[in-house]
Amino acid sequence: MTCERAERLLDAYMDGELDLPGSLEVEEHLRDCDRCQQRLEERRALVGAIREKAPCFEAPGYIMTRIRARLGESSASKPGWLRLFQPAWASLSGALAAFAIAMLYFLGAPRPGLNEEAVADHVRSLQAGHLMDVASTDQHTVKPWFAGKLDYSPQVVDLASAGFPLIGGRLDVLDRRPVAAIVYQRRKHYINLFIWPAGEGASLSRTLHEEHGYRTLRWSKAGMNYLAVSDVQEADLVNFAGLVKAHTD
Amino acid sequence: MMEELYGNRTDAAMRQRFEEALLPHLDAAYNLARWLMHNPQDAEDCVQEAYLRAYKAFPRFRQGDGRAWLTAIVRNVCYTAIKRLRGRKEMEPFDEELHFPTPNPSTETPREADAEAVQLMLMNLAPEFRELIVLHDLEGFSYKEIAAIAGIPIGTVMSRLSRGREKLRADLAAFSKDSNI
Numbered sequence: 135m136t137c138e139r140a141e142r143l144l145d146a147y148m149d150g151e152l153d154l155p156g157s158l159e160v161e162e163h164l165r166d167c168d169r170c171q172q173r174l175e176e177r178r179a180l181v182g183a184i185r186e187k188a189p190c191f192e193a194p195g196y197i198m199t200r201i202r203a204r205l206g207e208s209s210a211s212k213p214g215w216l217r218l219f220q221p222a223w224a225s226l227s228g229a230l231a232a233f234a235i236a237m238l239y240f241l242g243a244p245r246p247g248l249n250e251e252a253v254a255d256h257v258r259s260l261q262a263g264h265l266m267d268v269a270s271t272d273q274h275t276v277k278p279w280f281a282g283k284l285d286y287s288p289q290v291v292d293l294a295s296a297g298f299p300l301i302g303g304r305l306d307v308l309d310r311r312p313v314a315a316i317v318y319q320r321r322k323h324y325i326n327l328f329i330w331p332a333g334e335g336a337s338l339s340r341t342l343h344e345e346h347g348y349r350t351l352r353w354s355k356a357g358m359n360y361l362a363v364s365d366v367q368e369a370d371l372v373n374f375a376g377l378v379k380a381h382t383d
Numbered sequence: 384m385m386e387e388l389y390g391n392r393t394d395a396a397m398r399q400r401f402e403e404a405l406l407p408h409l410d411a412a413y414n415l416a417r418w419l420m421h422n423p424q425d426a427e428d429c430v431q432e433a434y435l436r437a438y439k440a441f442p443r444f445r446q447g448d449g450r451a452w453l454t455a456i457v458r459n460v461c462y463t464a465i466k467r468l469r470g471r472k473e474m475e476p477f478d479e480e481l482h483f484p485t486p487n488p489s490t491e492t493p494r495e496a497d498a499e500a501v502q503l504m505l506m507n508l509a510p511e512f513r514e515l516i517v518l519h520d521l522e523g524f525s526y527k528e529i530a531a532i533a534g535i536p537i538g539t540v541m542s543r544l545s546r547g548r549e550k551l552r553a554d555l556a557a558f559s560k561d562s563n564i
């Protein structure tokens with residue numbers, strides 16, 4: 135087998151999509167060819183990075199409600215383009231409308247999921263002017279503050295040099311338990327980072343969720359769940375999460 | 384009168400079967416739409432539209448993988464929308480060669496490529512490459528399933544996925560080189 139042919143088959147080989155003779159042929163080539171072997175390693179690293187770092191976007195909760203409502207209409211049999219092709223309610227925009235819808239959603243939702251709950255916590259923390267129980271830019275002040283108030287100790291990381299200054303922390307409730315909320319700032323916006331033990335439950339797969347102008351990004355690391363919520367730009371939140379992930383053990 | 388009652392009852396039964404078979408795949412549908420459409424609003428519209436179309440076509444859906452069936456519809460709706468957003472200009476047939484990078488002598492993979500770069504570069508990939516990476520690497524569909532979803536031969540899935548990854552690798556390498564200067 136030539137390198138050229140091996141290269142063409144390498145992805146399919148890695149994905150387990152080659153038949154047995156094809157796989158054996160590629161393996162035979164790989165034994166003798168360091169270059170193709172290295173190529174394969176690089177490819178594995180790339181796909182690993184995609185799986186780990188490219189988020190799976192999660193549908194906002196209200197889409198399900200809307201779809202179910204539209205299935206109930208007799209016009210459901212006549213698909214029509216929504217906002218893309220019709221003037222419609224979907225073009226509602228602006229913070230006010232988003233907030234009104236958000237509140238409606240929270241009031242009307244039968245069982246808010248983790249993301250909705252986190253967004254509600256976030257909105258409440260900003261509204262009530264109760265963003266922080268402990269206001270400090272020093273991680274060594276914020277972290278000890280939680281001692282005795284929680285049955286775990288959240289890691290508090292300093293990301294000021296990356297443009298996400300720490301401003302404080304508070305106790306909040308998420309997932310039916312008290313959790314640490316660490317508060318960061320991004321220009322004029324705030325990011326709430328909730329940290330709590332993953333416990334027995336399944337750890338959170340890395341998921342980006344968008345709803346009414348707020349985004350949540352959650353992940354698990356070393357037995358702890360992390361959930362960041364904010365109205366900052368998507369890229370900022372992704373970057374923030376990456377930094378927290380890199381700085382926590 | 385009787386007919387109407389009967390009709391309503393079968394409608395309700397079909398609707399229930401539809402919801403049970405396809406609503407569990409809402410996140411998968413949204414994920415593909417979100418990657419193809421670039422923004423949440425358009426993704427939402429496409430997902431809702433896809434569900435309505437799926438509902439209409441549901442009497443013809445017999446057995447099999449509801450997720451793959453729905454994904455194929457989402458993909459169609461998204462491509463139609465992309466076409467319309469591009470000013471109703473017919474999309475030219477996709478030419479992989481045009482999108483293929485000139486081979487980069489440095490084949491070093493950016494191992495520390497950060498999350499933002501991976502997301503950004505994947506979003507910027509031609510949609511024909513992007514969708515294969517999303518369908519295979521994120522959604523876990525097999526080559527055969529992807530061939531059915533995208534309506535292309537398996538051989539094309541293989542070569543296009545390979546080239547898509549190669550392009551993404553080259554883009555990430557260029558990106559990390561730029562940002563290190």
Ligand SMILES: [Zn+2]
Nearest residue numbers: 137140167170
């Ligand atoms: Zn070789």
